[in-house]
Amino acid sequence: MxxxxxxxxxxxxxxxxxxxxxxxxxxxxxxxxxxxxxxxxxxxxxxxxxxxxxxxxxxxxxxxxxxxxxxxxRINVQTDSNIVKAGSIIFTENANYFISIPAGELIVEDTKFYAIGSKAPVATAMLGKTENDSYTFNQQEVLIKKII
Structure with missing residues (x-):
């Protein structure tokens, strides 16, 4: 998983x-x-x-x-959510994120993820968003493709 x-x-x-x-x-x-x-x-x-x-x-x-x-x-791996929150995996058009702790770049199944804390600027821009929503980060509009 x-x-x-x-x-x-x-x-x-x-x-x-x-x-x-x-x-x-x-x-x-x-x-x-x-x-x-x-x-x-x-x-x-x-x-x-x-x-x-x-x-x-x-x-x-x-x-x-x-x-x-x-x-x-506190992160429950058994539950998926359609809303970005702590513990979410977010696939965007630019990068993939795991909202957890600031651990940096992680590679799983040949896919690059950025483990970030929920207080990171990019995380706060995404929190509460759902699939196909966009958020603005660094003056750039970014599409959320998938949330797990």
């Missing part, structure tokens, strides 16, 4: 990103331990602060991916 395959690819995207973040955080933890063993004074404090800033940045990114996970869990 196409929707399930796209959902699986989005889950894989999140898993890859969270694994990379966890690895980076583990590296920072080791850097912090090495920093506390090696130096003293201002250089030590600056090094620790830089590590803490990076740690906080990675923690925030991790939190965003956790939020994406909860969005994915």
């Amino acid at each position: 196409l929707k399930q395959e796209l959902l699986d690819k989005c889950e894989d995207f999140i898993q890859q990103k969270t694994t990379a973040l966890h690895n980076a955080m583990q590296g920072l933890k080791q850097d912090l331990e090495n920093e506390s063993k090696s130096s003293a004074g201002d250089k030590f404090e600056t090094g620790r602060e830089m590590i803490n800033i990076e740690w906080n940045k990675l923690s925030n990114q991790l939190q965003q991916y956790e939020q994406m996970k909860s969005v994915i869990k």
Whole structure:
């Protein structure tokens, strides 16, 4: 089923990103331990602060991916809709979209889809539309051919 395959690819995207973040955080933890063993004074404090800033940045990114996970869990692959909403697959004359999370380009069954969040500008232009409706994006009129 196409929707399930796209959902699986989005889950894989999140898993890859969270694994990379966890690895980076583990590296920072080791850097912090090495920093506390090696130096003293201002250089030590600056090094620790830089590590803490990076740690906080990675923690925030991790939190965003956790939020994406909860969005994915709310998508029901069993239901199709004739109205564009979260979880819809939209075929247009220009591109194909999966309204889910911002995971970028996904290829399923030799077809290219763009996984986008429901707050993405192109998604907000499409939300609530039905098949054969048009929406305007980047000053261009785009026809919705099919919605799953």
